[in-house]
Amino acid sequence: MNSHFQSAVVSISVTVVAVGIAMAFVLVVLAMMGHAPTTVMSMWLEGSAGNGTRFAMSLQAAGPLLFTGLAAAVAFRCGVWNIGGEGQFLLGAMTMVACGTVMIPPGPAWCALPIACLLASAVAASWALLATVAERWRGAPIVLSTILLNFIAVAVVGMLVEGPLHDPNTTAPQTASMVEHLRLPILVDGTKLHLGVMVGMLAAIGLFIIARWTMIGFEVRVVGLNARAAAVVGIPVWSRQVLVMAVSGGLAGLGGAMQVSGVSGMLSGTSVSYGYAGIAVAMLGRLHPLGIIAAALFMGMLSTGARHLEGRLGIPRDMGDVVQGVVVIAVLVGSMLATQRFMRPAQEP
């Protein structure tokens, strides 16, 4: 049997079982609170995918997670522990808002919008690369520096939102609304499902192709699995790590840009935690681009479904976050067990 196929079957079944266990756990808790599991499940499905509009809302909720999830997965695959998705996402969003309010790129939408997106990715990528530089220059572990950079990014964005980007018409800490031609087209009337979510899906498919069939994708994988061996066989490890960090930061930034341009049209300076949730999505999607599409959609359905459950049954919507946490733990434990079971070294004399 082809090992690609075998490991895909193992990963998918482990993940499905883990998700099942997590949902069962939460259903048991809810049953103890007096909610019948069948009602909860049908209500959840109805709220998250009951009709086209609801499903579009779930897709929209999945959008930012798709980008931050891909950002985390790209980096983790290469052994670059970029935990800075949060800050990179915010800086991308901030750059997009700046482009939509005070420094509008020239030209019509088909020209200005891509420029703004590129700029947002570039700002976020540069921010991410600070961590790579700090590692190279002073040996600062990326896993720490990216977390710390998140705090700085949140503070910087907060400062800009209350300063140069602040909406003069209000005292609330928020920016002005973006000009209409820098807003992303909405795909489904009556929802906020915007073009950016489709861009995210295309990005995932593109990354899948790169990972599977290109030299650069192969090299990144080898670096992630054994950097020493990669160096010994002549792969430029450092330059691959730089590239990956830039792509990872750029994706997170693009996600932020898409989110403000497609959904809110402005920024209110508060942390959104899409960056951290993206790490959970990456884990749930087993760092596989196509898996991440599914994971982001599942998480999106969790949040819209949880909102529906709150409205109809009075179940706190935080239950959605609980499911998310339990799912991630279950997937991590499950994949460790699967590794022990299926990737065991040969019995040697």
Add this chain to the structure above:
Amino acid sequence: MLSLSAISKRFGSVSAVVDVSLTCAAGQVHGLLGENGAGKSTLMNILFGLVTPDAGSIALAGKSVRVFSPHQAQRLGIAMVHQHFALVPILSVVDNIILALDDKLGFADRAKWSQRLRQRAASLHWDINPQAVVGTLAIGQQQRVEILKALLGLDQASNMGAVAKILILDEPTAVLTEQEVDELLPAIRRLASDGVAVLYISHKLDEVARVCDVVTVLRRGRVVHHGTANTPPAQLAALMIGAAIEKPQRTASPAPDSAMSPVIIKNLCLCATNGRVELDDINLNIRAGEIVAIAGVEGNGQSALVEVLLGQRVPTSGSVHGVGSPTQLGYIPDDRHRDALVLSLSLRDNLVLKQYRSLPFSWHGWLSLRQWTVAAKRLISAYDVRALNVFVPVVTLSGGNQQKAVIARELSSQPSIIIAVNPTRGLDIAAATSVLKRLIAARDAGAAVLLIHHDLDEIMSITDRLLVMHEGQLTDTNWPASNRAQISQLMLGHVAGAAT
């Protein structure tokens, strides 16, 4: 004292141990011989409680027992010293012992354990400092700590009523220098005369002849021979692999081309950041078509030399010419798991890891995976790598087959320079012989080969020149004009007049 009867164990479709029966008496050293994959370690892991047998039984002093965990094995009076030590390098010797054996709550009594440790060491005529930090000890010393740990465990068990005293040594000499081996073997005899039953796993025939009383040969999981240790080595070897093996015959290199020196090392010095001299004025030319071997006790600068040659470290002074980009070099590293293989990737991906950038394996950045499969299949048949297929993760291969895969990858592109570090470590005779033959073939095809190796016998069976490294200095032994004793002296740093 110990008897195993009709033990069988299957892993999936592979029969690791088939119907093996074995007895071992107190005061006896019982050699267990076999190739990689013959089932030696599986059998011992069954005895030690790490693996549950499918069939068969174990009896200690006539009483049938079931061993289901190493902890329980220890209580029954079975101890095992693994090939890879289980010591904490930053702790002292006595703390390592306490960590393993002191199961009382509360404060550990270091003085008491040090005392026991010294006594035990003295009984083997060993001298050991309980306060020494394990990480600072030589490998041979660390192994003594492991053995003492096992023995103290046995003492503890017998105080608590265990009837047996069985010590399993899994390839104890694999990591030792010759000197250390010469010191270890008498200690094992002494243990036996104290009444311990020793099971000695090895694939080194001469050692088995020196230390064992009886020997059992396993092949493909079955006992193929049982007899006294004075069975002629050639016969044992034949039994192990099932056919007479042909040792590589040293043939003088056809024509080392003096004009062509692919590797020229001049006045090479390397100092560590703390000022310690790692390489001290190394001068070495390696000519096309010759094998130059460097012998020496590990940790005398061999790995530093390799790192400089590979460009991983910058020399303090001096120069290295010739070793270009890693892709033009055949490099067989000491630690294949760390430096050569990506364990979770498939065998195929590992086999093309050096060539995927060139045609036909990739085209303008796109991978031609079909070509990879074709090339990988060709390589595994040419180099006799045994695997289910080329798509299995390389981690599932046995050590010998992993090493063959590394060699297939590194040598198939016919590099002009080859650096091989301990290329046969952990391999059985047949696999080791095939590796050495590959090196000879590469030399005959005109490669300059640098062989850094721990096994003097194997070095002497293939090398053209033999140098010794000690404390960062390289000395030519003028071999074959010098003899083993002189070379051993040089390895220990004694500059004997005759050999220099």
